[in-house]
Amino acid sequence: MKHIADSTxxxxxxxxxxLEEFQAKGLATISSTELAARGGTTSAQVRKDLxxxxxxxxxxxxYSVPELERRLRxxxxxxxxWRVIIIGMGKIGAALAGYAGFHQRGFRIVGLxxxxxxxxxxxxxxxxxxxxxxxxxxxxxxxxxxAVLTVPASAAQQAADAAVKxxxxxxxxxxxxxxxxxANVALKNVNMAMELEGLAFALTNPG
Amino acid sequence: MKHIADSTxxxxxxxxxxLEEFQAKGLATISSTELAARGGTTSAQVRKDLxxxxxxxxxxxxYSVPELERRLRxxxxxxxxWRVIIIGMGKIGAALAGYAGFHQRGFRIVGLxxxxxxxxxxxxxxxxxxxxxxxxxxxxxxxxxxAVLTVPASAAQQAADAAVKxxxxxxxxxxxxxxxxxANVALKNVNMAMELEGLAFALTNPG
DNA sequence: TTATGTGAACGCATTCACAGCC
DNA sequence: GGCTGTGAATGCGTTCACATAA
Numbered sequence: 539m540k541h542i543a544d545s546t547x548x549x550x551x552x553x554x555x556x557l558e559e560f561q562a563k564g565l566a567t568i569s570s571t572e573l574a575a576r577g578g579t580t581s582a583q584v585r586k587d588l589x590x591x592x593x594x595x596x597x598x599x600x601y602s603v604p605e606l607e608r609r610l611r612x613x614x615x616x617x618x619x620w621r622v623i624i625i626g627m628g629k630i631g632a633a634l635a636g637y638a639g640f641h642q643r644g645f646r647i648v649g650l651x652x653x654x655x656x657x658x659x660x661x662x663x664x665x666x667x668x669x670x671x672x673x674x675x676x677x678x679x680x681x682x683x684x685a686v687l688t689v690p691a692s693a694a695q696q697a698a699d700a701a702v703k704x705x706x707x708x709x710x711x712x713x714x715x716x717x718x719x720x721a722n723v724a725l726k727n728v729n730m731a732m733e734l735e736g737l738a739f740a741l742t743n744p745g
Numbered sequence: 746m747k748h749i750a751d752s753t754x755x756x757x758x759x760x761x762x763x764l765e766e767f768q769a770k771g772l773a774t775i776s777s778t779e780l781a782a783r784g785g786t787t788s789a790q791v792r793k794d795l796x797x798x799x800x801x802x803x804x805x806x807x808y809s810v811p812e813l814e815r816r817l818r819x820x821x822x823x824x825x826x827w828r829v830i831i832i833g834m835g836k837i838g839a840a841l842a843g844y845a846g847f848h849q850r851g852f853r854i855v856g857l858x859x860x861x862x863x864x865x866x867x868x869x870x871x872x873x874x875x876x877x878x879x880x881x882x883x884x885x886x887x888x889x890x891x892a893v894l895t896v897p898a899s900a901a902q903q904a905a906d907a908a909v910k911x912x913x914x915x916x917x918x919x920x921x922x923x924x925x926x927x928a929n930v931a932l933k934n935v936n937m938a939m940e941l942e943g944l945a946f947a948l949t950n951p952g
Numbered sequence: 953t954t955a956t957g958t959g960a961a962c963g964c965a966t967t968c969a970c971a972g973c974c
Numbered sequence: 975g976g977c978t979g980t981g982a983a984t985g986c987g988t989t990c991a992c993a994t995a996a
């Protein structure tokens with residue numbers, strides 16, 4: 539398949555959210571213009587985004603809400619369940635363990651890990667925290683697909699390596715360090731402080 | 746000033762992190778090539794990013810680490826302290842209240858808010874949680890610059906409006922809804938579930 | 953008439969390549 | 975010689991505009 543831009547994938551996620559709302563309202567069809575208005579983009583953008591994956595609409599009418607929703611689910615890979623582990627049970631990690639937004643989207647937490655013996659064995663949101671040293675073995679057994687890294691920067695690369703060894707093929711990294719990974723492992727960096735810095739920049743350089 | 750791309754600002758934040766590391770190692774100068782290697786980009790990209798703001802380097806030599814660090818701080822608006830409030834003391838909000846990464850960067854928490862009376866009055870990381878209904882008055886008094894929104898989707902727009910009324914000029918929104926704001930208010934949306942969906946897409950459509 | 957699907961045009965971020973300076 | 979700074983070239987995502995279909 540043609541390469542799809544990151545920005546396109548983000549918008550597809552957005553469209554899916556809006557479609558769920560429209561679905562809940564009982565609307566049967568929706569036009570690219572309506573979807574665009576809801577998502578702060580343009581109708582041409584919506585049509586172009588969808589056209590990468592096929593022709594789902596009816597000319598003169600628009601898109602069938604339930605059908606487009608189903609198509610987007612399939613495109614985004616949300617028709618199956620994804621098994622997620624979280625490594626690092628600090629505040630952010632523990633908060634994510636109980637984040638409802640994950641579960642709603644078919645992401646299932648199958649393991650929580652921490653290197654601190656004081657935390658190992660404790661229960662967080664119904665999961666027993668396991669020792670980081672058991673990660674490779676346990677996570678492999680659980681068939682983990684995705685790992686969320688909420689460990690200190692100094693431990694991030696090691697944790698990532700262990701996750702990869704356990705068969706994880708995608709990482710969401712909250713640690714503020716660049717990770718080195720095999721080419722076939724997907725990576726998404728999230729950095730709260732950097733987001734705030736973006737806002738500080740916007741406030742400092744208005745316009 | 747010329748318009749600066751979002752992606753450029755992100756990289757500037759990255760460069761600053763790396764400069765701090767180099768500074769800690771006692772290195773006096775650094776080349777665009779070294780900075781690029783550390784940040785997963787190219788030397789031309791580094792030089793172009795910096796050139797938007799002036800000429801900080803020495804031909805044949807590179808950049809002075811402490812000077813470039815200072816310059817980046819100024820560019821990003823990190824020479825002053827920013828006053829931050831967090832609205833919504835659910836798990837994510839409470840976790841962010843204690844996130845060290847904010848404080849290290851000069852972001853100071855000046856208020857925590859929640860609509861739930863059961864939470865109001867409680868202490869979280871040294872701050873007393875205040876009633877959301879007092880937001881406009883209190884936040885104004887505290888001179889809040891930035892608000893972090895960690896409320897349910899249904900409450901997000903209302904909370905955003907109250908924050909703006911209190912004089913906040915930048916919002917970091919964790920709620921999965923598009924916000925409508927005055928043009929002069931900066932906005933950054935963060936959505937964990939959407940990030941995970943991006944990984945699911947990458948796993949489903951490899952290459 | 954209405955709204956999709958898409959090639960073409962556009963604009964902007966990235967990369968190239970080299971002149972200029974240390 | 976080494977590395978910056980920057981116009982020029984490139985590549986790519988977005989927007990335009992219209993042929994096409996309901």
